[in-house]
Amino acid sequence: MSELKQVRKIALTGDEAVAYAAKQADVDVIAAYPITPQTIIVERLSKYVADGELNAAFIQAESEHSAISICLGAALAGARTFTSTASQGLALMHEVLHIASSMRAPIVMAIANRALNSPLNIHCDHSDVMNARDTGWVHLFANNVQQAYDLTLMAFKIAEDPELLLPVSVNLDGFILTHSVEPLEVLSDEDIQRYIPHIPYPYRIDFDRPLAYGVMALPDTYMEFRRQLYEVIAKAYEVFRDASESFSNISGRLYNLITPYFVEDAEIIVVALGSTVETLRYIARKFRERNVKIGVVGLTMYRPFPEKEIANTLANAKCVAVMDRAYSYGGVGGPLYTDILSTLYKNGIRTMVADFVYGLGGRDFKLMDAEELFNKLVKSVEVGRFGQDIYWWGVRE
Amino acid sequence: MTEIDVNKIIKGEFSWKTLPPAAMVKVPTSLEYKTGVWRIEKPIIDQSKCTKCLLCWIYCPDMAVKRIDGGSVEIDYEFCKGCGICAEVCPPKAIKMVEE
Numbered sequence: 001m002s003e004l005k006q007v008r009k010i011a012l013t014g015d016e017a018v019a020y021a022a023k024q025a026d027v028d029v030i031a032a033y034p035i036t037p038q039t040i041i042v043e044r045l046s047k048y049v050a051d052g053e054l055n056a057a058f059i060q061a062e063s064e065h066s067a068i069s070i071c072l073g074a075a076l077a078g079a080r081t082f083t084s085t086a087s088q089g090l091a092l093m094h095e096v097l098h099i100a101s102s103m104r105a106p107i108v109m110a111i112a113n114r115a116l117n118s119p120l121n122i123h124c125d126h127s128d129v130m131n132a133r134d135t136g137w138v139h140l141f142a143n144n145v146q147q148a149y150d151l152t153l154m155a156f157k158i159a160e161d162p163e164l165l166l167p168v169s170v171n172l173d174g175f176i177l178t179h180s181v182e183p184l185e186v187l188s189d190e191d192i193q194r195y196i197p198h199i200p201y202p203y204r205i206d207f208d209r210p211l212a213y214g215v216m217a218l219p220d221t222y223m224e225f226r227r228q229l230y231e232v233i234a235k236a237y238e239v240f241r242d243a244s245e246s247f248s249n250i251s252g253r254l255y256n257l258i259t260p261y262f263v264e265d266a267e268i269i270v271v272a273l274g275s276t277v278e279t280l281r282y283i284a285r286k287f288r289e290r291n292v293k294i295g296v297v298g299l300t301m302y303r304p305f306p307e308k309e310i311a312n313t314l315a316n317a318k319c320v321a322v323m324d325r326a327y328s329y330g331g332v333g334g335p336l337y338t339d340i341l342s343t344l345y346k347n348g349i350r351t352m353v354a355d356f357v358y359g360l361g362g363r364d365f366k367l368m369d370a371e372e373l374f375n376k377l378v379k380s381v382e383v384g385r386f387g388q389d390i391y392w393w394g395v396r397e
Numbered sequence: 398m399t400e401i402d403v404n405k406i407i408k409g410e411f412s413w414k415t416l417p418p419a420a421m422v423k424v425p426t427s428l429e430y431k432t433g434v435w436r437i438e439k440p441i442i443d444q445s446k447c448t449k450c451l452l453c454w455i456y457c458p459d460m461a462v463k464r465i466d467g468g469s470v471e472i473d474y475e476f477c478k479g480c481g482i483c484a485e486v487c488p489p490k491a492i493k494m495v496e497e
Contacts, residue, residue: 102419103419103421104418104419104421165418203418203419203421210423211421211422211423212420212421212422212423213419213421214420215420215422217420220406220409221406221411221416221420224411224412224413224416225413225416225419225420227413228413228416228418228419231413232418
């Protein structure tokens with residue numbers, strides 16, 4: 001008989017859940033720029049520190065560029081390091097994001113996904129993280145508040161794995177998750193300490209064992225160092241699986257690189273990131289009741305891209321719809337769409353596929369919008385083709 | 398520990414697998430990196446003209462001018478890059494730059 005474990009269920013916003021996870025992870029250094037576009041995540045953490053509930057250095061920086069630079073130094077000094085930001089803040093960090101990954105600094109950062117200016121907008125979309133897509137960070141996406149909490153804890157396990165030592169971002173949809181109260185199961189501090197014990201960073205700054213950091217590498221060696229990054233980020237698949245398995249032992253919740261839902265016999269598969277995955281799942285269940293063979297795939301890990309898993313899942317689909325909450329202006333489509341297209345082509349899968357750009361700047365993607373989209377997909381399958389390759393879904397024409 | 402053999406790097410005898418992660422290398426590397434190989438011209442000191450003023454010792458950007466017994470100086474050719482500053486500042490023109 002399996003042992004019944006008592007679970008503690010509380011109600012928190014996404015922001016509070018992430019802050020609570022960082023507190024339970026017993027972080028050593030938090031650096032953040034405290035005003036807009038900052039979230040309640042660091043506000044809660046500063047309170048934990050001020051109230052003596054968390055023994056950490058909380059450093060207020062004069063900009064996000066400085067905040068992430070402080071995190072870089074702290075991580076290399078061997079501190080467990082956390083920060084959070086959103087939209088313009090992430091954009092201002094951009095230069096140092098590349099440096100953090102290529103210097104192998106295991107920073108954990110929560111990103112409350114929000115639109116980029118202009119026009120000025122603080123609401124949800126994925127433009128901010130897509131701008132940071134190719135920086136060598138591991139990018140995780142939460143579908144709900146529970147996942148935001150869980151993935152924050154897993155992010156420390158993944159980032160600090162001696163095989164990996166890379167920064168990890170935990171993405172949660174701005175406002176939709178950051179400001180919504182949801183019930184979630186939280187773990188005990190003891191379980192978390194056992195899950196993510198403080199292990200010394202192997203290359204930490206140490207006066208007795210001095211190393212040179214961030215050195216110059218000219219054309220004769222630079223490419224070899226970039227190749228190292230190419231090789232090391234590929235280890236994140238296995239590191240994620242290990243972190244996930246040991247996490248499931250304490251939580252009972254097992255995370256996979258992708259979350260396939262009703263895909264086994266699906267003719268239509270919709271691919272998405274973030275909270276929209278849950279909206280799509282709800283409507284997919286309704287359509288399944290009407291025997292429409294429709295499925296949904298969410299990506300828990302977006303970088304490195306779970307190409308094998310996506311290819312296996314989409315191999316037999318007649319129709320693939322990709323949901324992009326960001327766009328690559330002047331490109332061939334949204335960022336997720338181009339990733340999916342490449343995956344299909346590389347794996348010899350020929351199927352009808354279209355990009356659905358939606359929800360920019362916080363435009364709601366409601367249940368009825370998902371229903372309308374699914375009806376459109378069903379009709380397109382009947383016709384055997386999409387009318388166009390890129391749709392701006394919900395835009396006023 | 399991240400060790401690096403600078404001479405192998407110079408000769409191109411390395412791959413991404415043998416380089417230390419993220420170029421985090423053991424210091425000091427400058428002592429191991431014999432920059433004397435950069436030199437095209439080499440400073441030669443005429444000890445009979447040297448007044449032991451030590452201006453060359455002060456000006457050398459690579460600390461490649463060494464003080465020796467008797468108050469005079471000599472060049473450390475393992476690190477001298479041949480920039481010629483010592484010859485330029487020498488008041489009695491006791492240092493000459495000679496092609497390698």
